[in-house]
Amino acid sequence: MLGRNHPLDLGATMSLPAARRLAAEADVVLALGTELGETDYDLDADDGFRLDGKLIRIDIDPEQLGRNQAADLAILAEAGQAMRGLAECLPKAAARDGAERAAAVRHALALTDDPELAPYVPLFTTLRDALPEAIVVGDSTGPVYAGNFLASMPAPRRWFNAATGFGTLGYGLPAALGAALARPELPVIALVGDGGLQFVLGELGTARDLGRPVAVVIWNNDGYDEIRRYMSLSEVPHLGVDLTAPDFPALASAYACRHISVTEPASLTDALGQLDEANSPLILEIDAAAWSASL
Amino acid sequence: MNCARQLIQLLEAYGVDTALGIPGVHTIELYRALDQGNLAHVTPRHEQGAGFMADGYARASGKPAACFIVTGPGMTNIATAMGQALADSVPMLVISSVNPRHTLGRGQGRLHEMPHQSETLAGVSLFSHSLHDPAALPEVLARAFAIFASARPGPVHIEIPLDVMVAPAPEGPAAPARVFPPAPAPEALALAGDWLSGAERPLILLGGGTVAAPEAARALAERWPSASTPRPSPPSTPRACWVATIRWTWAPP
Numbered sequence: 122m123l124g125r126n127h128p129l130d131l132g133a134t135m136s137l138p139a140a141r142r143l144a145a146e147a148d149v150v151l152a153l154g155t156e157l158g159e160t161d162y163d164l165d166a167d168d169g170f171r172l173d174g175k176l177i178r179i180d181i182d183p184e185q186l187g188r189n190q191a192a193d194l195a196i197l198a199e200a201g202q203a204m205r206g207l208a209e210c211l212p213k214a215a216a217r218d219g220a221e222r223a224a225a226v227r228h229a230l231a232l233t234d235d236p237e238l239a240p241y242v243p244l245f246t247t248l249r250d251a252l253p254e255a256i257v258v259g260d261s262t263g264p265v266y267a268g269n270f271l272a273s274m275p276a277p278r279r280w281f282n283a284a285t286g287f288g289t290l291g292y293g294l295p296a297a298l299g300a301a302l303a304r305p306e307l308p309v310i311a312l313v314g315d316g317g318l319q320f321v322l323g324e325l326g327t328a329r330d331l332g333r334p335v336a337v338v339i340w341n342n343d344g345y346d347e348i349r350r351y352m353s354l355s356e357v358p359h360l361g362v363d364l365t366a367p368d369f370p371a372l373a374s375a376y377a378c379r380h381i382s383v384t385e386p387a388s389l390t391d392a393l394g395q396l397d398e399a400n401s402p403l404i405l406e407i408d409a410a411a412w413s414a415s416l
Numbered sequence: 417m418n419c420a421r422q423l424i425q426l427l428e429a430y431g432v433d434t435a436l437g438i439p440g441v442h443t444i445e446l447y448r449a450l451d452q453g454n455l456a457h458v459t460p461r462h463e464q465g466a467g468f469m470a471d472g473y474a475r476a477s478g479k480p481a482a483c484f485i486v487t488g489p490g491m492t493n494i495a496t497a498m499g500q501a502l503a504d505s506v507p508m509l510v511i512s513s514v515n516p517r518h519t520l521g522r523g524q525g526r527l528h529e530m531p532h533q534s535e536t537l538a539g540v541s542l543f544s545h546s547l548h549d550p551a552a553l554p555e556v557l558a559r560a561f562a563i564f565a566s567a568r569p570g571p572v573h574i575e576i577p578l579d580v581m582v583a584p585a586p587e588g589p590a591a592p593a594r595v596f597p598p599a600p601a602p603e604a605l606a607l608a609g610d611w612l613s614g615a616e617r618p619l620i621l622l623g624g625g626t627v628a629a630p631e632a633a634r635a636l637a638e639r640w641p642s643a644s645t646p647r648p649s650p651p652s653t654p655r656a657c658w659v660a661t662i663r664w665t666w667a668p669p
Contacts, residue, residue, distance in 0.1 A: 122622050122633055129637045135621070149615035151608070153633075154625015161623075174617070177608045181597060181625055182568035194608055198600035199566075201629030204636045206600055210609025211639045219637075222617075256476055277627040281475045283468075286503035289496055295465040299472030299481065302434055302458065321468075323461030331458065 125249075125275045128220035131227065133269050136164035139229035141171070143222070148174040151207075154181065154200040157189040160285035179203045232270055240413045241267035243386040248310065249273075251393035252336075255308040256300045259284060260293030262314030263347055263409075264340050282312075291320025294337060298324065301333050308396065310336040315366040316345045322367070325376040328402040335402045336393065337378075341366050342409040369406045378402040385415035419550035419576065420445045422585040423511065424453035426554060427482055430561050430592050432509070434458070434473060436466040437484030442513035442528055445581045446484050455482070463490045467497020467571075470508045478628060480507040480564055487513045487575075488528035491537055498540035498571040505624060507569035509560060510541075514575040517548060537573045544573040550585040558593065565595035568625070 123130040134140040144150065150172050155161070162170040178185075178192040179200060186195035196203060233242050241264050248257065254275060259265030259282030266284055274280045283292035297311035318339060328335055345362040352359055373380035381392040383405050392405050423446070427435075435455045439447050450457060460466045463485055470481040485494050491512050501508045514520070515529050523531065530536065538544040542563060545556050560572040612618055626633050 122626065122630055123637060124630070124634065127634070127637075144619060144621075147615075147617045147619035149611050149618045150621060151612060151618065152621040153623060154627075155621055155623020157621070157623075174615075174619075175611055177611065179600065179608075180568075181566075185568065194604065194611070196600050196604040196608065197598055198604075199597035200623075200626040201632050202597070203600045203605070204626070204629060204632035206602075206605045207609060207612070208632070208636045208639055210605055211613055211636075258472055277630050278476050278478070281472075283500050283504075287500040289500050291464065292468050292471070292497075292500060295460060295468035296472030296475070298458075298460075299436075299469035299474075300476035302456070302469070302481075303473040303477035303479070321462065321465055324465045327458065327460050327465060327469075 122277055125253075125273045129223050130273070131223055131230075132271075132273065133161060134226075134230055134232075135162045135170060137230055137270075139226050141169060143226050145171045145173050147172070149177065150174050151177045151179070152190070152192075153179045153203065156185060158286070160288070162189075238267050238271060239416065240264075240409070241271060243416060244389070244407075244412075245271045247386045247389045248338075248393070251390050252308045252310065252396070255279070255310050255336075256297075256304060257310045257312055258282065258293055258297035258300050260311070260313040260317035261288055261290045261347070262293075262312070262317050262340055263342070264314075265293075265312055266347070268312070290317040293317060294321050294328065295324045297335055297337075298328055298331060301331060301335050305333070308336070309333075310338055312338050313340070314346070315339055315341040315343065315369075316364060319364070319367070322372070325372070325378060325402065325404075329376050329378060332400045333402070334396050334398075334400055336396050337402055337404045338389075339369065339404060339406045340409055341369070341406055346409070369404060373404045376402075378404050380404045380406065383407045384411040386412075417585050417587050418445075418449075418582050419547075419553060419585045420449035420581045421452065422550070422553060423557075423576075424449045424455065426557050427509075428454055430557065432480065432482050434481040435484055436460060436469050436473075436481055438463060438466065438486070438490065439484075440486035440490065440513075440528075442486045442578060443484050445578075446511065446513070450484070463493035464497050467494040467501065467508065467510070470510075471497060471501050471504075471506050474501075474506050474508060475504075480509050480569075482509045482511060485510060485512040486528060487515060487533065488530045490528075491533055491573075491575075492530075495537060495540050498537065498573070501571045502540050502542070505568050505570055507564040508571040510537075510571055510573045512573065512575045513581065514546065514577050516579040517577045518579070520577070534573070534575055537575075540571065541573040542570040544575070547574055547576045547580055550580055550583045553585065554590065561592060562595050566597040 175193045177194045179196045261284045293311045293313040301309040344364045349362045370380045466483045473481040534544045
């Protein structure tokens with residue numbers, strides 16, 4: 122929202138303890154155009170997101186002014202006008218240290234040191250370095266959940282997915298095609314799992330019809346791994362989550378798409394370098410186990 | 417000029433340039449009209465794909481796309497995509513067919529017939545409207561686009577009975593209204609400004625509703641610039657900061 126790696130931007134980390142402490146300690150909170158909803162602020166659904174300071178809510182929807190967190194001041198307005206108007210109401214050059222405070226939270230979050238995020242850190246640095254201006258459209262899949270913490274884009278409308286809120290599977294590929302229609306000048310990456318892609322395999326045909334070099338990055342772990350993990354945490358046997366992924370090279374061939382197997386970050390960089398060599402979708406199949414083992 | 421043709425002209429007047437759908441027997445007249453207009457059309461392989469494509473189109477561009485969907489199974493197929501768009505405030509215009517007016521509610525087992533199609537889709541729409549009079553088409557589209565331009569957006573469903581789709585419609589759509597979203601009350605901004613000016617540990621939470629205004633967000637957040645040189649900060653002096661977090665969703669263009 123503020124630009125790639127802006128010093129004041131903490132991303133969507135408000136479900137994590139260090140960011141939550143910052144929120145609870147804030148004496149005045151300005152919440153704009155947000156539900157303050159569970160999948161953004163309370164991913165573990167433990168009701169641990171607290172705002173103890175004064176809360177100013179600005180929203181274009183009057184009902185949103187009252188949901189989830191009680192406001193002290195509620196303003197019905199479109200956010201852009203409100204932000205421009207508020208900037209006029211504030212002193213111009215009070216030297217404060219927001220960037221230092223944000224940096225302290227980032228340090229405490231230590232996202233890049235989190236073992237659960239470790240496979241995904243090089244994935245996002247590779248995507249960023251290879252295609253810095255790309256729109257990355259995600260499905261409900263491990264790397265996208267991680268990317269909601271890790272991805273930092275140069276502008277809004279470059280990172281979106283269905284992994285929050287309603288939380289469908291099968292969104293990533295067709296939504297990426299919609300993004301490619303809307304912004305033909307930008308590279309587009311669909312970031313999907315093997316499970317989610319199988320909800321919408323036929324849309325590979327639509328992708329071929331479009332004749333655009335859309336990248337379809339498949340995180341292949343032969344099943345619904347997020348649910349496998351959740352079953353393990355909940356001590357439920359792995360029932361119904363181990364799938365046989367399709368033969369993706371054969372599938373790519375059937376739909377006249379290109380396919381490259383990826384086992385580590387360097388080969389992903391090489392593969393992304395071939396994206397524009399043809400006007401057809403490029404399926405980049407990451408073997409999740411091999412990728413993690415390569416790090 | 418029939419209702420289907422007028423629909424295409426109105427969509428063009430509202431700036432819609434992309435239609436997504438799988439043509440069927442029930443939407444054939446929409447496609448006859450589409451062929452005479454300037455909208456680009458893309459065919460997904462399932463109506464859910466049409467909805468997700470419209471969603472991705474809107475999130476990437478800030479503009480709604482139109483979906484043209486057949487009665488019954490087409491609408492139950494797109495319902496999931498409409499549910500996601502509703503949850504994430506993504507504008508989407510879903511135009512569907514429905515059986516002819518004189519057959520509605522009779523349960524005769526006609527092609528694609530389902531009981532209460534509009535009510536079924538109402539749960540994943542901002543509103544679901546049955547167009548029983550072709551003369552009402554400009555009004556219902558004005559409702560939809562007023563929401564897209566000035567309120568929390570989401571999917572809107574308009575179903576057109578097969579007999580209405582080919583019924584005569586008034587010539588020449590009026591130019592769409594210029595719509596402005598609500599501005600904040602000046603006294604409310606002044607109060608918010610007072611509170612924020614006096615804050616020692618302020619925090620900004622930027623939701624999807626801010627996505628159309630990144631420059632304004634940056635300018636506001638940077639109103640308190642980071643100190644460029646280290647300075648003493650005794651524990652008794654609270655230090656202020658602006659921190660932003662974003663939900664990666666939607667705002668009107």
